[in-house]
Amino acid sequence: MQEKEDRVKEATIAEINGPVVKVKQAYRLSMNEMVVIGEAKLLGEVIELYADRATVQVYEDTTGLKPGTLVHGQGLPLFVELGPGIIGHIFDGTQRPLSVMYKDSGPFIRKGQARAALDRDKAWPFKPKRNSGDTVSPGQVIGEVEETDHIVHQIMVPPNLNGRLTEIAAEGLYNVEQRVALLEDKNGESHEIKLYHRWPVRRIRPYQKRIAPSEPLFSGQRVIDFFFSLAKGGTAAIPGGFGTGKTITQHQLSKWADADIVVYIGCGERGNEMAGVLMDFPKLLDPRSGRPLIERTIFIANTSDMPVAAREASIYTGITIAEYYRDMGYDVALMADSTSRWAEALREISGRLEEMPAEEGFPAYLASRLAGFYERAGAVITHSGETGSVSVIGAVSPPGSDFSEPVTQHTKRYVSTFWALDKELASARYFPAINYLNSYSGYVESVAPWWNKKADVDWIALRSQALAILKEDARLMNIVKLIGEDALPDDQKVIYRGARLIKEDFLQQSAFDFIDTYSPPGKQVLMLQIILKFIERMKETVADHRVPVYRIMELPVLEEMERMKYTFKGDDLSPFKEILTRLEKQFDELVKREA
């Protein structure tokens, strides 16, 4: 009897501990359901159910909240709105539109500002692609909307609907709330299709099948493209202590990567950094389309001073949006900076739930959550038959630059490309500070054909030749550290000097230099060919003609080689070929002189 009465009662707060709130009489709440708390309308999500109690993580500041406050279930898990009006915008971790909030309520984020993610008033030009009477299946395109000048937004049948179109709107302007089609399912029930639909962030969006990644996500960053490539649909992690250049690398990738859409998640990072990105991107042009980068970029910003639970959600909000554009047949690159902050949000919530901690206080499910996130990357055939991909690049911020910590270690298990940032390189202002000995890529074989075709070279051979020199050099450096370079025999000096050329003239790249910031494939290949040719000639000159290394290091072509990355953009390759000719000539002359 008593129980029956309780069931009529509404769910109310029993206990508050920071962002974690315990709710009693929570019979009607379900797992991962979104809730709205009290008159302030704070947004939260159910993360645990136990008897009549539920635990809710609240996406906003809970100061002032009192036990007894009503909790309203929304009947839906945490979702995002997917439709035109996402590109070029900035959202918080739960997809609240930050620019709208700024316009409405000023520079500070106040509590309980529920806002629709997509603009309800904006009219979009809709073009139908199907006719009334057509049978359609989930994910099929029924029409399109031009979202930006070079992104056509496909309007698809939502993944959970299936049947016959009984009505489709004529070409014209529609806002996202207007019906553009009516679909009748096999039970004879009618469903409205609008320009947008909702999708729960924690559920993977379906596709037809996965395919193996085969094309590099080309970014114009030499150490990445040439040595540790990432494929479209692949995963990469970029771990590094503070100041090693994680964020700059992420920014470079989001600026120059040849993806159609870039989703940039600032997860628990600096506000000023987001401000910098928001200032830069409208001004920068996409090297391929010539359009402002902002027209292909989506920002999710949950800076470190914003509530911690929303930080946990931001990663999922981002990847769901990425999957949505993938479903239209686009190549999407997602940057998450930083996944460590997300993992810390998990730890913080877990701590407040008084869960048994595993390593370093992180919950035991850290590894499976990381796996679940990275596995949402991939190249796929979509339901509409197109190929699309989501590439995921996650920054990791290991405490004290110690890569043995749990987040780095677990991430390593689920990513195929690993760009290890090195503190020592960074403090010598050697950028990008990607350590060429610890980093690796699992996509070398798969992207090789692309390179071979692009530059007409045996890319793998070129790459391994350079890496072999670097590896040998690492061994020599230990000796040099102890006894100095002079003590090396000449053939080893050649390697030591040669490796330095690869490191300084090829691998080092300035993100701030107008020319050096982006290297096209042809330039990359020729630059390395020049350096390897120099090393080859140096070896032979030393071995066959007994010319001392220091004489070779006086050749004037060296200065040209040092400056070639800053001097020539690489759309015209002839200057590089000329350097190569001069290089050969100077060696020939040197040999003649010495003889």
Added chain:
Amino acid sequence: MPAGSGLQYLGLFRVQGPLIFVKGIKNIGFGEMAEVVSSEGEVRLGRVLSVSEDLAIVELFEGTAGLSAADSRVRFLGRPFEYRVSAEEVLGRVFDGLGRPLDEGPPPIGGEVRNINGLPINPVARVYPQDFIQTGISAIDGLNALVRGQKLPIFSGSGLPHAQVAAQIVRQARLLEGKERFAIVFAAMGTKHEEAQFFRKDFEESGSLKNVVMFLNLADDPSIERLITPRVALTVAEHLAFEENMHVLVILTDMTNYCEALREVATSKGEVPSRKGYPGYLYSDLASIYERAGRIATAKGSITQIPILTMPDDDITHPIPDLTGYITEGQIVVDRGLFQKGIYPPINVLPSLSRLMSDGIGSGRTREDHQNLAAQLYALYAQAKRVERLASIIGEEDLTPHDRLILNFSNEFESRFIKQGPYDNRTILETLDLGWEMVMMFPSRDLTRVKPDEIQKYGLRKDASQLPETSDQAS
């Protein structure tokens, strides 16, 4: 003080460390303030850390020593910790760690009441900081430039002159152009009397005291109070910057003491610790302080933060400097080795960094060659450190001539570029010219980070330097 919601409870259920547990409560909000009145009538302030239907956990800023469980009364105030902000009433004044006057003046009574926790700044509303601040210190201006709206901490160790460096920055900091209203907000957390006194004297001597607000929680003040001090200070700073349009420099010293107070509370609550016993939310908590720096589009003012922290055992990987470095926009590292060599300011530029430097310098801001020159100095100095290690093994005699030149550079760089007097205020142009003098010790072919035309224009210039020697070693 007013009784707030008027709810008053007699007796404490449990007292543990700085925490009290109050039973049988009703209608208490998370994070609201409480006053505990001891049997002697002494009033202590506290804050609700956790609340359930009949139990509230309250942290007391002034500690629990001397409280009796039976006779103490708890009054809940029905509001979070708030502070009145009013520029006229705080400038030139000294307050304690909770914002109560320490001078003869009255507590602020005008102005609006603000929650000291502040509100997150919408990233869209932020203005990217780009205005170079000249500190007159070459190691900072030349290689780790500070810009308005940046948070740039000083990482130091016990016994190192971080206070002198901070004071010199406060004394000398100015923009390259324009005269604008400025203020200094100084928050001391667990700071020694001497150090607080040192700063006060320095503000006085430089004549800036009327623009300074001081919040002092000294080493012998209650440690939990430290959790409030920076937040009160930043609430005042936000008012000055974003409502009064002043340019505010906030000095927070010492953040290590703050973190220790946070750990103390977390431990008493029985929370699951993460690294070195610090709570798992240390990052978020520090971010809620550091992120209150910057500029916003709706105001002309700015908040520039210089937090000071002493690294326990000079260990930069300790959670406090480590998490700080992940939030702040760089760090200035004060180094024991340089200090022992007698170099002031002992700033080790290699682990130091200013993330906002590249956008705050260069043509139209400082000088076009600034970025490349800084990169060149870094590269040479990093090389010099490697050669120094080598020299300590094989001896200087066995070094190549090039390596010996590098060692020579290292000495010159430390003793002339880095080293300067505490009252030596160098202009940015002086710093850059001095930097060129340093790099021109090398032939131009060794200078790969600077452009040939920059070498021509600034390196080989006869009048390149105001210092007696000219730089023609390169020829």
